């Protein structure tokens with residue numbers, strides 16, 4: 001199966017490339033800027049028509065949550081309009097599209113894990129533009145799967161786990177928010193789940209097409225607990241760990257407001273695909289091992 005992935009240099013795209021080695025039946029083509037540039041109308045269609053894949057996964061996005069407050073137009077272009085264009089281009093060649101979305105489409109005021117049917121109410125520009133992207137994808141291509149994930153980390157790009165890992169090299173103490181909870185998700189685990197869906201669809205099943213799913217790492221955590229786990233994983237490898245000091249989010253001013261409780265309920269995904277991502281602590285350990293081996 002030929003799979004085209006947008007946003008080639010991002011952490012999920014790189015994880016897809018890495019994990020595609022486990023899926024010999026999948027030929028993965030990852031295209032990023034400057035070739036496939038979502039800021040340019042028609043760019044996605046050009047590359048999709050050129051490669052004629054059997055499935056498109058749109059990982060490209062403006063993921064700068066705080067920056068999006070300032071450049072809302074660009075965020076809307078990339079996360080909403082362009083997502084619709086990618087989906088429409090997939091429809092032109094008659095293939096499905098998988099669109100990545102986020103827990104930030106929710107306000108996160110409940111304390112229960114959030115199901116797909118929960119009402120959306122984004123608190124920030126990033127969440128609003130990603131929600132508009134979901135709507136654009138549904139309108140452009142009935143053959144879609146929207147996958148909302150959260151708190152993504154990996155050995156690649158910029159992410160919280162890597163930031164904590166690197167900070168511990170130089171700092172003795174780190175102040176980390178303890179009153180926001182979510183579903184830390186390894187991009188490597190997520191990539192494997194996405195490739196498993198591709199394999200299934202290649203085999204002729206249509207499970208999940210036209211659906212929206214939540215998929216996060218097993219368990220839940222606060223940023224503080226996640227940082228603590230990074231330090232524990234470093235210490236297991238005989239690397240120094242910084243002391244983590246819990247603080248309330250109000251003491252860590254950020255431009256974009258974030259949900260306080262955005263743990264995703266991934267049970268619909270488990271039911272339909274038989275896939276449950278590993279517990280986040282285990283996956284953090286694996287990513288820390290990879291970071292240590294760089």
Ligand SMILES: NC(=O)c1ccc[n+]([C@@H]2O[C@H](COP(=O)([O-])OP(=O)(O)OC[C@H]3O[C@@H](n4cnc5c(N)ncnc54)[C@H](OP(=O)(O)O)[C@@H]3O)[C@@H](O)[C@H]2O)c1
Pocket residue numbers: 006007008009010011012013032033036037038039040058059060061062063078100101102103130148149150151152153157158
């Ligand atoms: N990271 C998270 O915590 C998180 C949480 C929930 C959902 N998601 C969603 O999951 C998906 C993958 O996220 P990720 O963590 O892999 O993000 P990422 O590492 O920031 O990668 C996003 C990619 O999008 C690319 N991009 C930005 N502007 C572009 C443009 N004009 N044209 C083409 N590509 C462009 C970037 O390219 P350059 O490398 O060239 O800058 C980058 O490689 C996104 O849809 C994101 O919204 C992420």
